[in-house]
Amino acid sequence: MNNSEEVCEHNTLSLTTELLIEGAGCASCVGKIENALNSLEDVESATMNFAERIVTVEGTASTEQLISAVEIAGYNAKVIQLNAESERLDEKEKADGKYYRKMMREMTIALSLGIPLMIYGMFIGEMTVNTNLERLGWLIVGVLTFAVMYFSGRHFYIGAWKSFKNHSANMDTLIALGTATAWLYSMVVVFVPHVVPDMARHVYFEATAMIIGLINLGLALEVKARGKTSEAIKRLIGLQPKTAEVIRDGKSIEIKIEQVLLEDIVRVKPGEKVPVDGIVCEGHTAIDESMLTGEPMPVEKKVGDEVVAGTINKSGSILFKATRVGKDTALAQIINMVKRAQNSKPPIGRLADVIAAYFVPSVMIISVVSALIWLNFGPQPAVAFAVVSATTVLIIACPCALGLATPMSVMVGVGKAAEAGVLIRNGEALQTASKITAMILDKTGTITLGAPKVTDVITIEGVEEAEVLQLAASLEAGSEHPLALAIVDSAKERGLEILKVERFEAIAGHGVKANCSGLTLLFGNPKLMRQNEVEIEPFEIEAQDLANEAKTPMYFAVNGKLTALIAVADPIKEDSDAAIKRLQNNGIRVVMLTGDNLATAQAVANKVGISEVFADVLPEDKVEKVKQLQMENEIVGMTGDGINDAPALAMANVGFAIGTGTDVAIESADVTLMRGSLHGLADAIAVSKATLRNIKQNLFGAFIYNVAGIPFAAGILYPFFGLLLSPVIAGAAMAFSSLTVVTNANRLRLFKPAKN
Amino acid sequence: MMIMVNILGLLLIALIVYWFWIYREKDTQVSENSVLILVENGIYQPSRITFRTGQPFTLNFKRIDESPCAAMLLIPALEISQELTLGKITPLELPALEKGEYEFHCQMQMYRGTLIVEK
Numbered sequence: 001m002n003n004s005e006e007v008c009e010h011n012t013l014s015l016t017t018e019l020l021i022e023g024a025g026c027a028s029c030v031g032k033i034e035n036a037l038n039s040l041e042d043v044e045s046a047t048m049n050f051a052e053r054i055v056t057v058e059g060t061a062s063t064e065q066l067i068s069a070v071e072i073a074g075y076n077a078k079v080i081q082l083n084a085e086s087e088r089l090d091e092k093e094k095a096d097g098k099y100y101r102k103m104m105r106e107m108t109i110a111l112s113l114g115i116p117l118m119i120y121g122m123f124i125g126e127m128t129v130n131t132n133l134e135r136l137g138w139l140i141v142g143v144l145t146f147a148v149m150y151f152s153g154r155h156f157y158i159g160a161w162k163s164f165k166n167h168s169a170n171m172d173t174l175i176a177l178g179t180a181t182a183w184l185y186s187m188v189v190v191f192v193p194h195v196v197p198d199m200a201r202h203v204y205f206e207a208t209a210m211i212i213g214l215i216n217l218g219l220a221l222e223v224k225a226r227g228k229t230s231e232a233i234k235r236l237i238g239l240q241p242k243t244a245e246v247i248r249d250g251k252s253i254e255i256k257i258e259q260v261l262l263e264d265i266v267r268v269k270p271g272e273k274v275p276v277d278g279i280v281c282e283g284h285t286a287i288d289e290s291m292l293t294g295e296p297m298p299v300e301k302k303v304g305d306e307v308v309a310g311t312i313n314k315s316g317s318i319l320f321k322a323t324r325v326g327k328d329t330a331l332a333q334i335i336n337m338v339k340r341a342q343n344s345k346p347p348i349g350r351l352a353d354v355i356a357a358y359f360v361p362s363v364m365i366i367s368v369v370s371a372l373i374w375l376n377f378g379p380q381p382a383v384a385f386a387v388v389s390a391t392t393v394l395i396i397a398c399p400c401a402l403g404l405a406t407p408m409s410v411m412v413g414v415g416k417a418a419e420a421g422v423l424i425r426n427g428e429a430l431q432t433a434s435k436i437t438a439m440i441l442d443k444t445g446t447i448t449l450g451a452p453k454v455t456d457v458i459t460i461e462g463v464e465e466a467e468v469l470q471l472a473a474s475l476e477a478g479s480e481h482p483l484a485l486a487i488v489d490s491a492k493e494r495g496l497e498i499l500k501v502e503r504f505e506a507i508a509g510h511g512v513k514a515n516c517s518g519l520t521l522l523f524g525n526p527k528l529m530r531q532n533e534v535e536i537e538p539f540e541i542e543a544q545d546l547a548n549e550a551k552t553p554m555y556f557a558v559n560g561k562l563t564a565l566i567a568v569a570d571p572i573k574e575d576s577d578a579a580i581k582r583l584q585n586n587g588i589r590v591v592m593l594t595g596d597n598l599a600t601a602q603a604v605a606n607k608v609g610i611s612e613v614f615a616d617v618l619p620e621d622k623v624e625k626v627k628q629l630q631m632e633n634e635i636v637g638m639t640g641d642g643i644n645d646a647p648a649l650a651m652a653n654v655g656f657a658i659g660t661g662t663d664v665a666i667e668s669a670d671v672t673l674m675r676g677s678l679h680g681l682a683d684a685i686a687v688s689k690a691t692l693r694n695i696k697q698n699l700f701g702a703f704i705y706n707v708a709g710i711p712f713a714a715g716i717l718y719p720f721f722g723l724l725l726s727p728v729i730a731g732a733a734m735a736f737s738s739l740t741v742v743t744n745a746n747r748l749r750l751f752k753p754a755k756n
Numbered sequence: 757m758m759i760m761v762n763i764l765g766l767l768l769i770a771l772i773v774y775w776f777w778i779y780r781e782k783d784t785q786v787s788e789n790s791v792l793i794l795v796e797n798g799i800y801q802p803s804r805i806t807f808r809t810g811q812p813f814t815l816n817f818k819r820i821d822e823s824p825c826a827a828m829l830l831i832p833a834l835e836i837s838q839e840l841t842l843g844k845i846t847p848l849e850l851p852a853l854e855k856g857e858y859e860f861h862c863q864m865q866m867y868r869g870t871l872i873v874e875k
Contacts (some may be wrong), residue, residue: 088841092827095842099822155823162797167779170798170866171825223824340837356865361776365769372765376758400825403864426835 017057017259019066021048022076029075036073040065089237096223103220106152110213113148117141117206118728129189129201138190138203145183145205153179153212169360171400175215177364178394179208182727185387200381204391204727211395211731218735222400225742228749229408232415233342236335239291239310244275247319264322268313276309277324277331285316292331293421293675334674337425338418342411346431348692349406352699356403363397363710370714378715385715388724392713396730397706400738405698408745413691416748421674422684429670433654433688438634439583439681440614440626440648443594443601444570445641446658446678447580447608450482452570454490455551458542459564466496468564472556474499475514475523479506483552486568509595509618511554522557525597525616529555529562539565547599550607577608579678582755584609586685589634593617593625593648622648639673639681656681679755686753694748698741705737780804783872790814790847795826795840795867800860803869809855815848815871826867831860 021033030048033055037046042061048054055077057066070077121127129135149157156179159172186203193201245254247265260266260276268274274287286298289311298314301307307320310331326332345353367390374386410427417424424430444450457465473491476484477498491498501514501521510531511524522532526543529536534557536543542565543553551569555562583590591612594601601615614625622640626648629636638645638652649655649669657669658676673680713730717723784791784802794801795817807813819826819840829838829848840846850871858871 088839091841091844092839095822096824099824102822159798159823163799164775166799166801166803167775167781168799168803168866168868169776172798219823226824339839340835342837344835344837345832353865357868358777360866361772364772368765368768368772372762375761399866400864403866407863 017061017063017066019055019057019063019070019077021055021070022078032073033070033075036069037066040069089234093227096227100220100223103216103223107213107216107220110148110152110209110216113144114206114209114213114728118210121206127203127206129193129203135190135193138186138205141203141205142183142187142190145186145208148209148212149179149183152216156212156215169364171360171398173360174363174394174397174399175211177367178391178727179211181387181394182211182391183208196383197381200384202381202384204387207391207727207731210728214728214731214735218739221739222742225739225746226408228746229411229742230342230415231749232412232418233335233339236310236331236338236418239273240329240331241273241275245269258326260322260325262322262325264325265319266322267317267319268307269317270313270315272313274307274309274311274313274320276322276326277329278307278320278322280305280307280318280320282320283316283318285318286314288312288314292334334418334423337423338414341414341424341426341430342407344410344426344428345406346410346427346692346695348431348695348699349410349427352402352405352702356399359397359399359402359706363394366397366710366714367391367393374715378718385718385724388727389713389715391727392725392730393710395727396709396713396725396734398702398709398734398737400734401698401702401705401741404738404741404745405702406695408742409691409694409698409748412745412748413687413694416691416751417684417687420680420683420687420753422680422687423672423674424684424688425670425672429654430688430691432635433637433671433685434692435635436588436637436654436685438589438591438629438632439637439639440591440593440629440652441580441610441678442622442638442640442645443592443596443604444482446639447576447592447604448570448572449676450570450641452482452486452552452568454486454566455569456546456567457564458539458567460538460562463563465564466494468556468566469494470496470499471516471519471521471558472523472564472566474501474516475504475512475521477501478504479512482570483554483568484512486570487566508620509616519558520560522555522560523566524554526555527616529557532557532560534560534562536562538562544599547597548603550600550603552596552600572604572607573676573678575677575679579682580608580610582679582682583685586682588637588685591625591629593622595619619645620647623651626651637681637685639678656684683753687751690748690751690753694745698744701744702737702741705733709733786813790816792816792818792845793869795819795829796821798823798826798867800867800869804872805869806872806874807853809873809875810852812849812851815850817846817848819843819846825862825864828863829860830863831858831871833858 034046034048037043037057040061043057043059046055046057067077129138156172156175160176163170163173182204186205189196189201189203240257242257243254244257244260245252245267246260247267252267257275266275266278280301280303284302287301287307288298289308291310292308309329370393371386371390374389375382378385410430413430414424441447457468459465459468469491473488473496476487499516501516504514506512507528510528513522522528522534526536536555539562546553546567551567553565553567556564556566580590590610591614592601592605592610593614595617596615598615601613605613617625622645626636626638636652637654637656638648639656639658640649641658649657654671655669656671656673659672659674671684713725715724781804783804783806785806789811790813791805793815817829817840819842822842827840829840838846838848853873855873855875860871861868
């Protein structure tokens with residue numbers, strides 16, 4: 001058995017199924033249900049959680065067998081989908097479709113009465129009640145309007161009444177009050193015309209029918225537009241396949257993705273999607289990870305490499321061992337994070353929230369005040385004016401536009417960023433990212449590839465290169481620093497054996513110290529040498545030359561004497577230069593931060609066009625550098641690989657972690673770039689700026705609409721121009737205001753960050 | 757006549773202020789570790805729920821309301837946002853919370869409720 005087969009040890013054929021039990025009212029049912037399931041031959045164990053009504057079954061019995069056993073025991077059962085995101089989405093789409101059709105149907109009914117009435121009022125006759133014939137005619141129209149209110153507007157009245165009983169008020173309250181006021185007034189005019197002045201004997205049945213029709217139309221169109229705002233999530237959810245081929249007891253079986261267990265061996269053939277996260281244990285292939293990272297080139301995968309759910313296997317067939325399943329896969333976490341971020345609010349939206357919470361009762365008060373002002377000071381027929389203005393105020397005020405302005409834009413913006421491989425943690429990060437004025441970039445792994453290689457080994461006379469490398473590698477074997485890994489890799493490439501070291505000591509920001517084969521070894525920067533009184537003059541010029549070539553020179557001393565100089569270079573990422581220019585073109589001050597020496601740092605900085613460099617910075621001092629820029633009134637973004645940069649990432653106004661889409665410290669930063677390219681930074685800032693602009697447009701529109709709309713509806717223009725808004729126009733405006741907000745947010749979907 | 761109308765109008769305003777802003781719904785005390793909250797006709801019912809600190813609990817939301825406004829539930833203080841499936845129970849498991857009040861609402865804050873966590 002070769003090594004890869006050992007890793008690919010197969011799992012036993014056992015499944016975990018969770019059933020939701022219905023009809024289990026008492027604790028004694030638990031025993032009955034468990035016994036019924038345990039009596040099945042292929043069930044290993046069945047345990048029920050009574051509080052949650054969930055029974056967990058281990059074994060190979062099919063779900064049909066399990067459900068039928070529960071039914072025979074006298075209860076109902078259904079399978080719980082552990083990963084039911086896609087089904088939930090399907091259900092939501094179905095429900096939205098049903099709601100859309102219902103609203104359109106109700107709109108048609110209402111407008112087929114409203115439009116003819118409005119045409120009659122505008123072009124054919126007067127909507128007044130003066131004769132008995134007119135009374136009869138309007139009575140019939142009144143009854144028809146009532147039918148419209150019942151068939152098309154019932155949901156507004158029920159909603160309004162239920163919320164009223166619960167001391168809350170919403171959009172339904174305003175529409176119900178507005179349309180009911182218009183209808184009731186009109187019925188009073190029809191039944192007892194003499195209680196209102198002659199001039200005020202006007203009916204407003206058309207307003208009631210038109211408003212109900214238009215608001216229903218607005219709701220229908222809004223639900224369609226809203227569906228589009230969650231397209232990014234739909235795309236992410238759609239990445240995960242529904243089934244997986246696993247190997248258990250040596251047999252290959254196809255199971256639902258929810259049933260894949262940790263350590264299952266999963267087979268993925270060319271062209272198929274990787275179902276869960278895992279580590280390749282047999283075969284090699286190229287995998288397209290572009291859907292998660294935005295990186296267009298397929299990535300080579302061999303035994304020991306990690307594969308991520310949702311990516312596509314391009315070339316060879318592989319077996320891999322599942323390491324993360326269900327809600328723990330990187331994809332599931334990304335989906336979760338995007339969903340959470342999509343529903344969080346940036347601070348800019350908070351004022352609108354506060355206003356929205358008090359909005360409806362305030363509008364009701366304004367409506368009463370407006371009616372009173374008309375009654376007290378208005379011209380005749382004051383009663384009719386009062387009714388029209390009260391109704392129009394109720395109808396025109398739109399809490400929806402105000403409430404939707406921010407969340408809709410955030411939803412689209414965060415989704416848009418995710419499409420570009422940028423995960424934004426929350427609304428606050430989104431808003432702050434749009435204001436960044438200075439960006440600190442860590443050098444290793446951020447600007448450079450983070451995969452340094454040994455380039456030069458210079459020794460004193462009489463000392464062999466291999467000898468130095470072997471000792472240096474032995475010294476660094478325990479360290480995880482990228483430079484240490486380069487030394488160890490180089491030694492391994494030359495077939496050198498790693499020796500045992502004693503009294504190992506890592507001195508942060510300086511280097512390492514240890515004993516090996518009876519020798520005292522020191523390996524690190526000039527500071528470490530000086531501290532230990534090692535003369536570095538012999539190699540100082542060479543070190544300077546290497547540093548000028550963007551290489552990192554490290555001194556190696558044996559028993560207090562400088563023995564060698566080892567240089568390591570970390571190649572700069574291909575597109576770092578272009579991405580940094582993009583940031584600078586956007587007016588952002590770009591600063592490089594590194595623990596490396598100034599000469600090397602300066603050489604790298606020169607290559608990528610950065611003029612400000614903080615070099616020789618100890619990990620604990622990175623925070624200080626962030627603070628320093630903040631003291632200069634900069635809004636600071638900090639980009640690092642998320643491990644030793646964590647405190648600085650947290651201190652910065654926005655912390656950007658460079659991840660690879662797999663082992664991302666997803667929770668640690670405000671923004672996570674799933675691909676290594678720094679273009680992600682510029683994309684993140686561009687998307688956040690576009691989203692903030694969109695939110696501002698929406699909030700401005702919603703505020704102006706309500707601030708201007710309400711006094712307009714109350715009749716503020718009447719004393720000057722004799723103008724009073726019709727409730728029908730108000731209804732149309734309300735219906736389309738929230739639609740406008742959602743449509744404007746949807747415009748963001750077309751946004752493409754500039755590439756220069 | 758106008759005086760009567762004005763008094764009526766002012767009373768109406770007072771009623772609106774009292775009914776929607778001053779009045780507070782009675783808290784629903786929950787002794788078990790879960791509660792069923794109906795999302796129906798523009799409201800959460802119950803909407804003020806009292807739990808004890810130190811125990812995790814489950815909010816089971818049953819959405820009957822088909823308006824898309826009811827679809828999303830947010831608990832900003834806990835960074836929770838949850839899509840509520842129509843006609844089904846969506847359980848929301850919460851960890852043991854610190855003492856305090858936690859608001860939950862729809863995206864537009866038209867549906868509103870409060871979790872009160874007491875000692």
